[in-house]
Structure formats: C-alpha cells, structure tokens
Amino acid sequence: MWRYLAGVASALFLVTAGFLIWTGLASRDEHIPPPPVLAQAFAAPVATAPVAVDAPQATEQTREQKRFSRSDHNKDGKIDRDEYLAARRRNFAKLDSNGDGKLSFDEYAVKGEAKFAAADADRSGALDPQEFATTRVVRKARPRCPPAGQAAPAATDSGEDNG
Incomplete structure (x- = not known):
C-alpha cells in the first residue's frame, strides 16, 4: 500500500514541478527571433501586382x-x-429519349446502365471490388488560394435546379 502512496506522491511532485517550470519560462519577456529566411521575407515588400486589402465577398x-x-x-x-x-x-x-412524355425506368437509368457496362471489364454481369472502384465520381479539386500574382476566379452558382 505504501508503494502506491509513494508513487502517487512522486507523480504529483513531478506534475507540480513541471507546471512551475513551464509557467516560469512562459512569464519571461524574451521573444524568439524569426529564422533569417522569414525575417528577409517580411522585411522587404515584394514587387507584385497590387492586392485588394478588402476583397469583396459574395454574400448569401x-x-x-x-x-x-x-x-x-x-x-x-x-x-x-x-x-x-x-x-x-x-x-x-x-x-425522355423517345419523346413520348413518359419516363420509363430504362430512360431514367440509361446513364447508370452505361456506367455499369463500362465498369464491367470482364463482362460477367457483376462488379468485383476493382471494377466497382472505377465507378467512383471524380470531382475536380478547386484550388484554395490562387497562384501568386493572379486574381481568384469568380465563384459562380452553376446550379440551374431552381428548387
């Protein structure tokens, strides 16, 4: 029992000592200088195209x-x-490919059937995991920031669903 008490007391002592050392180091007013590469980058402004400080944002x-x-x-x-x-x-x-004003399941699923047929490489009528992986929708990644010196492309709402 005394071993557990000694272990708990030593753990509390180490945590308290670490906290006191950490707060002592944090209270100092010494600042670490930036690395020389960063200091040079921020010291002289780079001659580039002017960037709008308050770029207009599209509101809802x-x-x-x-x-x-x-x-x-x-x-x-x-x-x-x-x-x-x-x-x-x-x-x-x-x-409505036949123009009869009615949408049959075959007309509705034509893209899905074509995608399945293209993915079914061995023509077995079923997709194995590798074939199924080819049906994944690949979306084009949008860059988060424009390259240096270029303006950001205007964001458009291309959906014409209207509802």
Whole structure:
C-alpha cells in the first residue's frame, strides 16, 4: 500500500514541478527571433501586382439575387410557374429519349446502365471490388488560394435546379 502512496506522491511532485517550470519560462519577456529566411521575407515588400486589402465577398443575398436573375427569364421581377419549372423540363426532355412524355425506368437509368457496362471489364454481369472502384465520381479539386500574382476566379452558382 505504501508503494502506491509513494508513487502517487512522486507523480504529483513531478506534475507540480513541471507546471512551475513551464509557467516560469512562459512569464519571461524574451521573444524568439524569426529564422533569417522569414525575417528577409517580411522585411522587404515584394514587387507584385497590387492586392485588394478588402476583397469583396459574395454574400448569401447576392448569390440569391444571381440565382433569381437566372431563373427570371422574362426579367419582369417575378418567377412564374413556367420559369420555375423550366430547368426541370429541360432535364426531363434530355432523359425522355423517345419523346413520348413518359419516363420509363430504362430512360431514367440509361446513364447508370452505361456506367455499369463500362465498369464491367470482364463482362460477367457483376462488379468485383476493382471494377466497382472505377465507378467512383471524380470531382475536380478547386484550388484554395490562387497562384501568386493572379486574381481568384469568380465563384459562380452553376446550379440551374431552381428548387
């Protein structure tokens, strides 16, 4: 029992000593100078194209205004039912390959069937893990920051779903 008490006491002593040393070092007013490479980088300004200090940011309101403007085809300041459903009608027309005004499952799933057929390399009618991995959607990564000296591309809301 005394061994456990001695162990706990020594652990408390070490934690207290470490805390006191840490606070003593933190209270000093000494500052560590930056490495020479960083000091040179911040010392002289680089001659590049001027960068706007307060770059305008698109607010949610301006995004909605742009989306509204794209949907208001006759520019009367109102979106009627036909304007609201126009994008959906275009998408439906693309899927309705025989033009009968009805969407069969085969018309709806044509892209999925083509993707499955392309992935099924051994034509077995089933996808193994390697074949299934080829069906993954690959999205183009957007750069977080523009390259030095170039302006950032304007962000656009390319969705025309209108709903």
